[in-house]
Amino acid sequence: MQASFSPVFGVMKFESEPLSFDNWQRLAWLGIDWLQDAGGFAMVGLSLWLLTTFLNPVYDLLPNGKKRNRLITPLMVLGATVASCIYLIALAAVYLSADDNPTTPRVTVLGLAFTRWGMVLQFSLAAAGLAAIVGFGGPFLRDCFNMRWRRIYALAKLSFKEAVRRRVVWVFLSILILYLFPARWFFQEKPEDEIKSIVGVTTRGMNVLLVSVGMLLAAFSIPTDIKNLTIHTIVTKPVERFEIVLGRFLGYLGLVTAALLVMTGLGLILINAGNVSSEAEDESMKARVAKYGRMEFGKLGANRQLVSSDEFKGVDIGREDTYRKYIAGHPTSPHRAVWNFPSLPTRFEQSDSVPLEFAFDIYRTTKGEEGTGVQVTFEVVTQSWNPGKKIDDSLSPGSEISMQDAYDRDAKGLTNVTPGSPNWVKVNALAERYGRYVYQNWQIFDYHTSRIAVPGGLFRNASTLPESASSTQGPGGSSRRVQVRVKCETPSQFVGVARYDLYFVESEGNFSLNYFKGAVGVWFRLVIAISIAITLSTYFAGVLSFLIAMCLFVLGFFLEFIREFASGANIGGGPLESLARLIKNSNATADLDITPTVRALQMFDGVSRWIWRRVTTVIPDVDRYGLTDYVAQGFSIGPEFLLMNFLTLVAYVLPWLVAAYYLMKVREIAA
Amino acid sequence: MSATAVAEQPRTHSTTGSDFIVETRNLTKTYKDFWGRKKKTALNALDLQIKRGEIFGLLGPNGSGKTTTIKLLLGLLFPSNGEATVFGKPAADVRKNERIGYLPEESYLYRFLNAEETLDFYGRLFEMSREQREKKSAELIELVGLKEDRKRTLREYSKGMRQRIGLAQALINDPEFVILDEPTSGLDPMGTIWMKDLIRQLRDQGKTVLMCSHRLDDVQDVCDRIAILFNGDLQELGDVDKLVEDAARVEVRATNVRLTPELKQELEAVITRHGGALESFGHPTTTLEDLFKKVVEESKARPGRRYLPTTGK
Numbered sequence: 001m002q003a004s005f006s007p008v009f010g011v012m013k014f015e016s017e018p019l020s021f022d023n024w025q026r027l028a029w030l031g032i033d034w035l036q037d038a039g040g041f042a043m044v045g046l047s048l049w050l051l052t053t054f055l056n057p058v059y060d061l062l063p064n065g066k067k068r069n070r071l072i073t074p075l076m077v078l079g080a081t082v083a084s085c086i087y088l089i090a091l092a093a094v095y096l097s098a099d100d101n102p103t104t105p106r107v108t109v110l111g112l113a114f115t116r117w118g119m120v121l122q123f124s125l126a127a128a129g130l131a132a133i134v135g136f137g138g139p140f141l142r143d144c145f146n147m148r149w150r151r152i153y154a155l156a157k158l159s160f161k162e163a164v165r166r167r168v169v170w171v172f173l174s175i176l177i178l179y180l181f182p183a184r185w186f187f188q189e190k191p192e193d194e195i196k197s198i199v200g201v202t203t204r205g206m207n208v209l210l211v212s213v214g215m216l217l218a219a220f221s222i223p224t225d226i227k228n229l230t231i232h233t234i235v236t237k238p239v240e241r242f243e244i245v246l247g248r249f250l251g252y253l254g255l256v257t258a259a260l261l262v263m264t265g266l267g268l269i270l271i272n273a274g275n276v277s278s279e280a281e282d283e284s285m286k287a288r289v290a291k292y293g294r295m296e297f298g299k300l301g302a303n304r305q306l307v308s309s310d311e312f313k314g315v316d317i318g319r320e321d322t323y324r325k326y327i328a329g330h331p332t333s334p335h336r337a338v339w340n341f342p343s344l345p346t347r348f349e350q351s352d353s354v355p356l357e358f359a360f361d362i363y364r365t366t367k368g369e370e371g372t373g374v375q376v377t378f379e380v381v382t383q384s385w386n387p388g389k390k391i392d393d394s395l396s397p398g399s400e401i402s403m404q405d406a407y408d409r410d411a412k413g414l415t416n417v418t419p420g421s422p423n424w425v426k427v428n429a430l431a432e433r434y435g436r437y438v439y440q441n442w443q444i445f446d447y448h449t450s451r452i453a454v455p456g457g458l459f460r461n462a463s464t465l466p467e468s469a470s471s472t473q474g475p476g477g478s479s480r481r482v483q484v485r486v487k488c489e490t491p492s493q494f495v496g497v498a499r500y501d502l503y504f505v506e507s508e509g510n511f512s513l514n515y516f517k518g519a520v521g522v523w524f525r526l527v528i529a530i531s532i533a534i535t536l537s538t539y540f541a542g543v544l545s546f547l548i549a550m551c552l553f554v555l556g557f558f559l560e561f562i563r564e565f566a567s568g569a570n571i572g573g574g575p576l577e578s579l580a581r582l583i584k585n586s587n588a589t590a591d592l593d594i595t596p597t598v599r600a601l602q603m604f605d606g607v608s609r610w611i612w613r614r615v616t617t618v619i620p621d622v623d624r625y626g627l628t629d630y631v632a633q634g635f636s637i638g639p640e641f642l643l644m645n646f647l648t649l650v651a652y653v654l655p656w657l658v659a660a661y662y663l664m665k666v667r668e669i670a671a
Numbered sequence: 672m673s674a675t676a677v678a679e680q681p682r683t684h685s686t687t688g689s690d691f692i693v694e695t696r697n698l699t700k701t702y703k704d705f706w707g708r709k710k711k712t713a714l715n716a717l718d719l720q721i722k723r724g725e726i727f728g729l730l731g732p733n734g735s736g737k738t739t740t741i742k743l744l745l746g747l748l749f750p751s752n753g754e755a756t757v758f759g760k761p762a763a764d765v766r767k768n769e770r771i772g773y774l775p776e777e778s779y780l781y782r783f784l785n786a787e788e789t790l791d792f793y794g795r796l797f798e799m800s801r802e803q804r805e806k807k808s809a810e811l812i813e814l815v816g817l818k819e820d821r822k823r824t825l826r827e828y829s830k831g832m833r834q835r836i837g838l839a840q841a842l843i844n845d846p847e848f849v850i851l852d853e854p855t856s857g858l859d860p861m862g863t864i865w866m867k868d869l870i871r872q873l874r875d876q877g878k879t880v881l882m883c884s885h886r887l888d889d890v891q892d893v894c895d896r897i898a899i900l901f902n903g904d905l906q907e908l909g910d911v912d913k914l915v916e917d918a919a920r921v922e923v924r925a926t927n928v929r930l931t932p933e934l935k936q937e938l939e940a941v942i943t944r945h946g947g948a949l950e951s952f953g954h955p956t957t958t959l960e961d962l963f964k965k966v967v968e969e970s971k972a973r974p975g976r977r978y979l980p981t982t983g984k
C-alpha cells in the first residue's frame with residue numbers, strides 16, 4: 001500500500017491496494033512480471049557475456065589436451081538458446097495478436113482476462129525470462145557456494161573501520177540539528193499534527209543524510225581501492241571477486257544501520273521527552289491495527305432498505321484531487337457512504353466495545369453556524385437487520401411488530417451512550433438482539449481522526465449468522481458481515497470519504513515499536529541506495545557511480561509519472577505508427593489499413609513499448625518504502641506488510657547484485 | 672633481525688602432475704584502451720617454466736614487462752593471447768591463491784590500519800582462526816623487524832617499513848610459491864642483505880620464489896635461474912652461474928703474498944707459457960656492500976660516533 005500525506009489538504013491518502021498474501025493471484029502476476037523484467041535483463045546480460053567472453057576467452061586446459069573457455073558454461077549456452085527460442089514464440093504471439101479486437105474471446109488466467117495470443121505472449125515472455133535467469137544466474141549461484149563468511153566479514157569490517165577512521169561518523173551528528181529544534185518552530189500547524197511533523201521531519205532528515213552518505217561510501221569504495229591499488233593485495237588472496245562487493249555492501253550497510261538505529265532511538269526520546277501536546281499524543285502516539293472494509297455508495301430505498309444505486313456514486317465537488325468522493329448533507333437525505341466488512345476478527349465478539357475510527361474531509365458550501373461542525377450519523381448493522389421484517393412483539397406476546405419499530409421502542413433513552421456508562425450494557429444487548437447500532441449527529445469540525453465505540457454485541461449478532469448468507473447481501477452484491485453506513489445530516493455541507501477513511505481498530509500496538517518498524521522503511525531504501533551505488537562502482541568511476549545512483553534513486557520518487565509516460569497511453573500508436581500516419585497523412589484516430597507494413601510497424605512499437613517498460617523497472621520504487629507515514633498517522637505496521645515489502649526489495653536488489661557479480665568478474669583489475 | 676623464525680619444516684604438497692609451478696605458453700599481453708585500440712604490447716609470446724624449489728629471477732630494464740608477467744600469473748590481468756597456469760590451474764582461478772604469497776611492487780596496503788591489524792585482516796582472508804592469526808602475525812612482525820612499530824598506522828611508515836610489512840603480509844599463509852616484485856626496493860643495504868638471506872631461506876624450506884628486479888647484483892646473488900626481458904620479448908633464459916660464467920677468462924686469488932714486480936713477471940711467464948695473456952694485476956677491491964656491512968656491524972657492537980670530521984677548529 002502506498003500512503004502519502006498531502007500537506008495541501010492535510011489529509012492522509014492511501015493510493016493503492018496493499019500487497020497481501022491473501023491476494024495470491026495478484027502476487028502470482030507480480031511474480032510473472034518479475035520473471036519478464038528480470039528475465040529480459042538476464043537475457044541482455046547473457047548475450048553480452050557470451051559475446052565478450054567468446055571474443056576474449058580464458059582457456060582451461062583439459063587433461064585430454066583440449067582447451068575449454070572457462071568463462072562460458074554449458075548452462076549459459078543452454079539458457080540463452082532456450083530463451084531465444086521462446087522469445088521467438090513471443091514475437092510470433094505479438095504478430096498474431098495484432099488481429100485481436102475487443103470482441104475476440106478471452107480466457108481468464110489467475111484473475112486476468114486475455115485473448116489467446118495475449119496469454120501466450122505473457123507466458124512465453126515469462127518462460128523465456130526464466131530460462132535466461134537460469135542461464136545467467138547459474139554461475140552466480142554456484143559461486144555463492146564458494147563464498148566464505150569469514151572473508152566477507154573481514155572485508156565488511158574493513159569497510160566499517162575505514163569509514164569510522166575517516167571520521168565519516170561525524171557527518172551523522174548533523175542530524176542533531178533537526179532533533180534539537182522542535183518542529184513547531186518551523187511549522188505553524190494544528191497542535192494535533194505535531195507528532196506527524198516531528199516524525200516527518202526527522203525521517204526525511206535521516207533519509208537524506210543516510211542515503212547520501214551510504215551512497216557516497218559505496219560509490220567510491222571499490223574505485224578507490226582500484227585507484228590506490230590496494231585491491232591488488234586482496235584479489236591475489238583466495239577471495240572471490242563478488243566477496244569484495246558483498247563485503248563492502250555489508251560493511252557500509254552495517255554502518256548506516258547503526259547510525260539509523262541511534263537516530264531512531266534519539267528521535268523516539270525526542271518525541272517522548274519533548275513536551276508534545278496532548279492532542280498530538282491522542283492523534284498519533286498510537287499504533288493502531290486497522291481493519292478496513294470495502295467502500296461503496298448506497299441509497300436508502302423503499303422499506304428503508306439500502307440499495308446500491310447506479311445514479312449515486314458520490315459527488316465530485318470539483319477539487320483537482322479526486323481521491324475522495326462526497327455525500328451531500330440533509331436530515332432526509334437517502335445517500336449513504338457504505339463500508340462493508342466481509343470478515344472480522346473473532347475477538348470483536350468477546351469485546352465490550354470496539355472502536356470505530358474515521359477521518360472525513362469537509363466541504364462547506366455555506367459558512368455554517370459558528371462553533372458547530374458538520375453532523376454525521378453512523379449506522380452499524382449486521383445482515384440480520386431487516387427494518388421491515390415482522391417479528392414477535394416481546395411486550396405483547398402474540399402480536400407482530402416491524403423490526404424497525406421494535407428497535408426504536410427499545411432504543412429509547414439509549415442514544416449516544418458511551419462505554420463505561422451504566423446504560424452501555426443495555427446498548428450491547430440491543431445490538432446483539434437486532435444487529436444494529438446507531439450513533440447520531442457526531443460533529444466533525446475539521447479533518448481529524450475521531451472514534452466512536454461500537455458495542456461488542458453487534459459482532460456477537462453477526463457471528464451467529466451463517467457464512468453463506470453473509471456473502472449475498474449488501475448493495476452491489478458485495479459480501480459483508482457488518483456494514484457501516486454514514487450519513488451527513490447538516491444541510492448544504494458535504495462530507496468527503498474514501499475507502500481508508502473509516503476502519504475498526506483491531507488492536508492498539510506500541511508506538512515506540514512501531515516507530516522502529518517505520519525505520520525499517522528507511523533501511524529498505526538504504527539497501528537500495530547502497531546496492532545500486534556499489535554495482536555501478538564495479539564498472540564506473542566513483543563520481544559517476546554516485547551521480548547515476550543518485551539520479552536513479554531520485555527518479556524513484558517520480559516512478560508513477562515515468563511509468564505512465566513509458567507505457568505510452570498515446571493516441572495514434574507508438575513512434576513508428578505515428579510516423580506512418582504522418583507519411584500517409586491520416587489522422588490519429590482513424591484506423592490505418594492493416595497492410596503488412598503497418599502491422600510490422602505496430603509490432604515494432606509494441607515491442608519497443610515492452611522494452612521501455614522493462615527499462616523503467618531499473619528505477620527503484622522508493623515510494624513504496626515510505627513506511628514512516630504510517631507511524632506518523634498512528635497506524636501499526638504489520639509484520640506481513642514488512643515481509644511483503646522485504647520480498648519486493650529482494651526482487652529489486654537481486655538483479656543488481658548479479659550484475660555486480662559479472663561486472664566484477666570481468667573487470668581486469670590492473671588494467 | 673633474524674630470519675630463523677621462518678625456518679619450519681618444508682611442507683610437502685601434492686604435486687599436480689608436472690613439477691612446474693608456473694607454466695606459460697605463448698603468453699601475450701597487449702594493453703588496450705576503452706575502444707579496444709592497441710596501446711602497447713607489454714609482453715610478447717612468453718614461454719616460461721618455473722620449477723619447484725628454485726629461485727627464479729625476472730630481469731629487465733624499466734618497462735620491459737616484468738610486472739606485467741607477474742600480474743598475468745596472478746590473474747590481475749587477463750592474457751590477450753596464450754595461457755598461463757600456476758600449480759596447474761589457470762591464472763584466473765582464485766583457489767590457487769591459497770598457496771601463493773605476493774609482494775607487490777609497492778606495498779599496496781590500507782594506510783589506516785596498523786601492522787597488527789593489517790596482518791589480521793589478510794589472515795582472515797585465508798580463513799585462519801584467531802589463534803593462528805595471532806601466532807602468525809606476531810611471528811612475522813618479529814621476522815620483519817617491526818615489533819616496536821606494530822601499533823602505528825601504516826600511514827606513518829617509511830618506504831622501507833612498508834616494504835617489510837608488505838613482505839610479512841605475503842608470508843601470512845605460509846605460501847608454497849612466493850612472488851616478489853622488486854623485493855629490495857626501498858630497503859637500506861642491511862635490509863637488502865637481510866631480504867636476500869630471507870629469500871634463500873625460503874628456498875631452503877622448499878618454497879619456490881619468483882622475483883623480479885633490475886638490480887643485477889641482487890639477482891645474481893640469489894637467483895638460481897633467470898629470464899631476461901627486453902621490451903616484452905624474452906632475450907635470455909637459463910642458470911645464472913652458466914649465463915655469467917666467462918669461460919674465456921681465469922681468475923686467481925691468493926693471500927699472504929706481497930705484490931712485487933717479480934711476482935707479476937713470474938705469473939705472466941706462466942700464463943704466456945699456457946698460451947694466455949695477463950690482463951690485470953693488483954689488489955682486489957671489496958664491494959661497498961661489504962664495507963657498509965662491516966661499518967654497521969661494528970657500530971652495533973660499539974655505539975656512538977666514530978668518524979670525526981677534520982674541519983678547522
Ligand SMILES: Nc1ncnc2c1ncn2[C@@H]1O[C@H](COP(=O)(O)OP(=O)(O)OP(=O)(O)O)[C@@H](O)[C@H]1O
Binds near residue numbers: 776
Ligand atoms: N595499465 C597499463 N596500461 C597501458 N600500458 C601499460 C600498463 N601497465 C604497464 N604498461 C606498459 O607495459 C610495459 C611494461 O610495463 P611493466 O610494468 O610490466 O614493466 P616492468 O618491467 O615491471 O618495469 P619496471 O622495472 O619499471 O617496474 C610498459 O611499457 C608500460 O608502459
Ligand SMILES: [Mg+2]
Binds near residue numbers: 737738739776852
Ligand atoms: Mg615493474
